[in-house]
Amino acid sequence: GIQVEQSPPDLILQEGANSTLRCNFSDSVNNLQWFHQNPWGQLINLFYIPSGTKQNGRLSATTVATERYSLLYISSSQTTDSGVYFCAVVGGIGGSTLGRLYFGRGTQLTVWP
Amino acid sequence: EPEVTQTPSHQVTQMGQEVILRCVPISNHLYFYWYRQILGQKVEFLVSFYNNEISEKSEIFDDQFSVERPDGSNFTLKIRSTKLEDSAMYFCASSGSVTIQETQYFGPGTRLLVL
Incomplete structure (x- = not known):
């Protein structure tokens, strides 16, 4: 299956x-989703x-599919942003079967007041 | 906004018992999934379901597991004889399209504890 690596941990x-x-x-x-x-x-x-x-408020994301990476930007972080952020992908044509998401191990974000 | 719902939110069971986890996917969606997350680990795919049959299952999804869409709204995951290592958060997800280029929407999860 597809390997998904996230950084930093x-x-x-x-x-x-x-x-x-x-x-x-x-x-x-x-398919690439951020959670x-x-x-x-x-x-x-x-x-x-x-x-x-794409942008949604203080969050934005960029995927460069040809170089096989995606970035999630968080601006002006708040304590409510704390948690784990996961990236997950569905493989390309001829690869994984329809719909299965492969998850990375996540980035644990802690925001202090 | 439509959402995926799951019941129960928490379940505690004894090893060897059967459990049924229930999900109501978003109403016009066609594809349904179960994933699980053991505490502190990444989310892992279990099974996908389309047109009343399993589309794909992972190596985790052995004979102890089964899925069913008993009516037009519910989607269930049954674990026939639970083991300690089945303790995890179980997520149901659904997506709407026949293509693979479609957002999967996740339910809030059922936290299963096997004692």
């Missing part, structure tokens, strides 16, 4: 700081972004 920030989380994947993808797992364990959809750039 842990990130500690002061409130108001900016951060960049990275996701590298080993093969062509047709935030909150302290209650819920997986919150942030972005569906197999290519290009």
Whole structure:
């Protein structure tokens, strides 16, 4: 299956700081999603972004499919941004079967007041 | 906004017992999935389901597991004889399209503890 590597594994920030989380994947993808797992364990959809750039408030994401990476930017971080951020991909045509998401191990973000 | 719902939110069971985890996918979605996450680890795919049959299953999804869509709204995961190592958060997800280029929406999860 596709390998998904996320970095850094842990990130500690002061409130108001900016951060960049990275996701590298080993093969062509047709679906890439970023999730935030909150302290209650819920997986919150942030972005569906197999290519290009999207923005939603203080968060934005960029995927460069040809170079097999995606970046998640968090600006002016808040304590409520704390949690684990996961990148997940579905493999390209001829690769994995329809729909199966491969997850990375996540980045644990802690934002201090 | 439509969402995936799961019941129960928590379940505690004894080893060897059967459990059924329930999910109501988003109503016009066609593809359904189960994933699990052992505490502190990454989320792992279990099974996908389309057109009333399994599309794909992972190596985790052995004979102890089964899925069913008993009516037009529910999607269930049954673990026939639970083991200690089945303790995990189980997520149901659904997506709407026949193509693979489609967002998967996750439910809030069922936290299963096997004693």
